[in-house]
Amino acid sequence: MSEIPESALSLPLIALFKGVLYQEDAPPLWQDLLSVQNQVRDYLNVLGLQLILDEAEGYAYLRQSQDDGSETSLPRLIARRQLSYPVSLLLALLRKRLAEFDAGSGDTRLILSREQIADLLRLFLAEGSNEAKLVDRIDAHIAKVVELGFLRHLRGKDEQFEVRRILKAYIDAQWLGEFEQHLRSYAEQSGATASGDELETP
The missing domain is CATH 1.10.10 (Arc Repressor Mutant, subunit A)
Structure with a gap:
């Protein structure tokens, strides 16, 4: 299995942290995201975030994971x-x-x-x-x-x-x-x- 280029992971992540990623606005980034979405989800999970990706509508964005109210709950990153x-x-x-x-x-x-x-x-x-x-x-x-x-x-x-x-x-x-x-x-x-x-x- 070929190694994933660092930019294929980092660039979609940066775009998502800045806001919504639309397929029509950035086709290359969109394709990168589709190819590494599992790795992106793993990375975001550590931060208490979820990747919401709708291929049919052509957009992706980040959502805060549900807070379980425990002492180990992570601080909210998305206001x-x-x-x-x-x-x-x-x-x-x-x-x-x-x-x-x-x-x-x-x-x-x-x-x-x-x-x-x-x-x-x-x-x-x-x-x-x-x-x-x-x-x-x-x-x-x-x-x-x-x-x-x-x-x-x-x-x-x-x-x-x-x-x-x-x-x-x-x-x-x-x-x-x-x-x-x-x-x-x-x-x-x-x-x-x-x-x-x-x-x-x-």
């Missing part, structure tokens, strides 16, 4: 972020939109305009009398989701966004179910003081 309620709401709405898209389209890329994303949120955000402030708030929420890695600007088209398919891995049925438990009460309030959910982000 959980407390999201604002509007950002949590937007993630849930985008996740549902992606599910509808997958059910009714043969395409793999969901592209939405800024206005389409804003329309998803308008129903839940108190408009008041200042449309400009509402637009600014919505743009800030969209920017946060871009920062988290779940939306991506299309090159040369600032008003067009691709919904990254990794959203399906982070926003699962359980997360949506818990979120919807207090969605109704949020819709009845202004949302100014409502808290969001925690999410282990890319």
Whole structure:
């Protein structure tokens, strides 16, 4: 059995520690990861991390292993972020939109305009009398989701966004179910003081 080059292991690991590794963004790294994934998993296991690899969707990322609460539990390397309620709401709405898209389209890329994303949120955000402030708030929420890695600007088209398919891995049925438990009460309030959910982000 031939020896695995050091770079074939170290480069995919470095990419994963920096964030999500997408097949379309780095085909050579992706192929390296596929060829050494067992060794990568062994290395990460020592650090209390798991490799989540979806060949069909073409992405891989790291997830913290479950903490058993014992004294020997390792420190958390991947932080959980407390999201604002509007950002949590937007993630849930985008996740549902992606599910509808997958059910009714043969395409793999969901592209939405800024206005389409804003329309998803308008129903839940108190408009008041200042449309400009509402637009600014919505743009800030969209920017946060871009920062988290779940939306991506299309090159040369600032008003067009691709919904990254990794959203399906982070926003699962359980997360949506818990979120919807207090969605109704949020819709009845202004949302100014409502808290969001925690999410282990890319």
